[in-house]
Amino acid sequence: MVTATPLQGVRDQRLEREGGRTVAWSEFGDPAGLPLLRVPGTPGCRYSLRADRTPWIERGLRVITTERPGFGASTRLPGRGFAEPADDLAAILDHLELDAVHVMGGSGAAPHELAFAARHPERVRAMTVLVGAAPITDDESRRLIGINAEAYRLVREGDLDGLRALQETVRTSLLEDPVAAMRTTMDRAPDADRAVMDDPLWQEGWTVAIREALRVGVDGWLDEAVAVLTPWNDVDLGAVRTSVTWWHAAGDANAPLSAAQRVIAAIPRARLVTFGDSEGHLAPYRSEAEILDELLARG
Numbered sequence: 001m002v003t004a005t006p007l008q009g010v011r012d013q014r015l016e017r018e019g020g021r022t023v024a025w026s027e028f029g030d031p032a033g034l035p036l037l038r039v040p041g042t043p044g045c046r047y048s049l050r051a052d053r054t055p056w057i058e059r060g061l062r063v064i065t066t067e068r069p070g071f072g073a074s075t076r077l078p079g080r081g082f083a084e085p086a087d088d089l090a091a092i093l094d095h096l097e098l099d100a101v102h103v104m105g106g107s108g109a110a111p112h113e114l115a116f117a118a119r120h121p122e123r124v125r126a127m128t129v130l131v132g133a134a135p136i137t138d139d140e141s142r143r144l145i146g147i148n149a150e151a152y153r154l155v156r157e158g159d160l161d162g163l164r165a166l167q168e169t170v171r172t173s174l175l176e177d178p179v180a181a182m183r184t185t186m187d188r189a190p191d192a193d194r195a196v197m198d199d200p201l202w203q204e205g206w207t208v209a210i211r212e213a214l215r216v217g218v219d220g221w222l223d224e225a226v227a228v229l230t231p232w233n234d235v236d237l238g239a240v241r242t243s244v245t246w247w248h249a250a251g252d253a254n255a256p257l258s259a260a261q262r263v264i265a266a267i268p269r270a271r272l273v274t275f276g277d278s279e280g281h282l283a284p285y286r287s288e289a290e291i292l293d294e295l296l297a298r299g
Contacts, residue, residue, distance in 0.1 A: 006051060006208035013046075014073065015095050023088045024073035025066045028053065033062035034296070035101045037089065039116075040065060042108025042133070042228070043221045045072035045213035051201040055288045059296065064101075066092065068112065070220020071213045078219075081227050082115035083234040090120045099123065102299050104291070106130035106284055107255060108228055111235050114267070118239035125299030128291060129246040130284040133228050134259035145188045145253050155229040163225060167218040174214060178207040186281075188253040193280040202285060237266040243298050244270040247284060247291060254281040 011027040026046040036056075040048035046067040050056070056063050068085045070076035077084055089112075093101065102125050105113045110132025117124045136144075141152040147170060154163040173181035183197055196202050214221065244267050248260050257274070264270045273294075275283040284291060 006049065006204055007047065010047070010049065012073075015091060017088065017091060021069070021075040021077065022073060023067070023069075023075075023092065025064055025092055028063045028065070029056055029061050031062060033060045035062045035064060035096075035098050036292075037093070037101045037103045038063060038065040039089070039103065039105030039109035039113050040067070040209075041106045042224050043071060043210065043213045044108070045074075045209060047072070047212045048209040049205055050285075050288070051205045055292055058289075059292060061292075064092070064096070068220065068224065070216075070223055072215065073212075074220070076219045076223065078223060080223055081234040082111045082232065083119065085112050086115035086119050089116045090123055093123055100125045100299075102126055102128075102295055104128040104130070104295060106132065107281070108133050108224060110134065110255075110263070111228060111232050114237060114240055114244075114263075115235045117242050117244070118236045121239070121241050124242040126295055127240075127242050127244045128295045129244060130291065131248055131252055131255055131281050132246060132260055132263070133255045134263040135232060136229075136256060136259045140256045140259055143188075143253065143256060145186055147185050148254060151225050152229055155226055160222065160226070164218060164222055167221050167225070171214045171218050171221075174210050178210045179203045182206065182210075186253075189282075190251040190253070190278060190280040192251070192276075192278050193282040196282040196285050199285075202282075237263065238268065240267045241269065245273055245294060245298070246270055247273045247275065247287075249275040249279040249281070249283045250277055251280045252283075 013025050015023045017023050024046050046065050067074045110129050141149050246264050248257050250257050264272050
């Protein structure tokens with residue numbers, strides 16, 4: 001096991017986009033290593049990194065972890081969908097003079113990854129989606145953890161003031177005590193997820209990431225919730241031509257498997273791999289070596 005302080009060996013990067021907007025990302029590993037583009041979940045940022053980086057180091061990876069508008073150091077883009085962050089990913093690769101790369105992301109990363117693959121197919125060697133978010137039904141929303149169920153209701157009702165108030169309350173708790181607040185937020189999570197949250201290494205990485213992601217407020221989180229919970233009009237699933245492996249768990253109370261299955265069915269070269277029946281939304285944390293090997297074998 002190779003552990004580090006949360007930001008040890010991490011290179012902080014910035015790029016200025018049109019209109020003076022800042023897009024930030026981080027890099028870890030050998031600059032000459034095999035590039036892996038990581039797209040964080042929601043709310044995540046460029047510091048959404050593992051404290052135990054053994055899986056990355058053993059595979060000689062150059063890990064590029066991205067950040068979306070309104071999180072961390074990246075400028076907010078009000079009203080954005082998924083196309084704009086997807087084009088930001090392509091701009092980062094242009095800046096780094098990288099062509100096609102392996103892409104991996106989890107949870108709220110899913111529509112952003114898929115939009116990137118649809119809009120920039122030549123940039124993706126192979127893609128992995130981990131416990132990805134997907135458009136849900138009213139019935140599915142009732143089985144979610146409390147904050148996700150309430151966010152779904154508020155967005156459906158067009159109550160963005162209510163959504164902001166909800167997120168502000170949760171943000172305050174997360175900044176004060178990230179681990180305790182996460183345990184409270186994951187009110188319907190299975191025992192397997194709670195075991196991950198008890199892992200000191202997971203806690204170390206989570207604390208740094210969430211404090212940076214929400215440091216500037218909830219604007220980016222609000223924009224992202226609205227995008228994820230309304231129709232994905234700027235994600236052309238049929239145009240995703242790369243191979244996609246989507247890992248999910250039946251016990252996921254953050255992103256229901258049934259919703260993921262509908263998205264997977266619309267992607268031409270996608271396949272579903274399920275974790276054990278007792279696993280939940282945090283299952284990928286303990287399986288990253290296997291997940292990486294499967295992804296890298298496809299490109």
